[in-house]
Amino acid sequence: MNLTSYLENVLPPSPEREEILTLVRLGLSFQQQQRIGKRPGFLKDYLQELLPKIEGCITFDRLLQELELESARRDIYGEEESPIEKVDRVWEIIIYHHPRTGRQQLTFKSLRNKLSWCKANLR
Structure with a gap:
């Protein structure tokens, strides 16, 4: 009943x-509706794992450098090493591989927002 x-x-x-x-x-x-809603996505989870590896102050420029290194690791060691495919500073986009939806583009502005969220919710 x-x-x-x-x-x-x-x-x-x-x-x-x-x-x-x-x-x-x-x-x-x-x-x-309580358990339904936006949860931190794949990239936010990845960034939260990546941020503790960054030495010193966590800035956006330092994050871009680390993502460029992740992109290079992917080129050298294969797709399993890193989801980051490319960091394009000219067009200000990041291309990454989402496990479910495939190749995704993200603007630097969205990445800044995700960085702010991750810094506020750093584990």
Whole structure:
């Protein structure tokens, strides 16, 4: 027996009962949505693993240098070594390989936002 049918059986018919049932139904719909939403994506998880490896102050330029090294590792040792394919400073984009969706592009602005989030939530 679910909660709404229980309340329908227990509470006497009245306008207050209908209001309570409406609120319970609304609350149940919100409860179903609690575990749904944006979670840190693949790249944020990767950046959180990468940031502790950076020595000294973590700046955006230092992150770009580290991502360029990761790209070089991928070129030398293969795709399993790193998901970062290319760091293009001219076009200000990063190309990486997402395990589920494949090749993705990310602008430097989005990368700055992800870096800020990772710095605030550093493990």
